[in-house]
Amino acid sequence: MQSIIPALAVADMEASIRFYTEVLGFSVTTTLPGPDGKPVHASLQRGEAQIMFGPVDAMSLEHLALEDRTRLGKGVNLYAVVAADEDIDAFFDRVRAAGATILWEPTDQFWGMRDWGVADPDGYLWTISKQTGSPSAAEMEEAMLTGAPAD
16 A cells, blocks of 8 residues: 545535635645536645545435534544644644634644644544654653653
């Protein structure tokens, strides 16, 4: 296996493309229009990370109960690690200022990462993370037991 590229089903292609480009900083690499000219596929990239979208079939949505239509991203958490030279707190501030749904604010974790959470328009969860330390297994175990971040 060379790579994994998430392909997400989305309710509104244009809204998803806007969110990922304007809020999370992805660039569109490819879109394919359907018969009505609206995109039926989009590929985006940010650094080495790639993601693809496709619309949920409109006919399928008609047959789903309203509560099922809102479950597109439920249970899916995409874990993204930013580049070593990226300011994770400044990235968080930009995403929050854009009005995104913040799930938790930047937090130092015992496994040596600093992360925060955001939800996209379809409810897909993103953990945005940056390595801030390299604790040993013993240090992580101790931090987990005491509830304090490892050094």
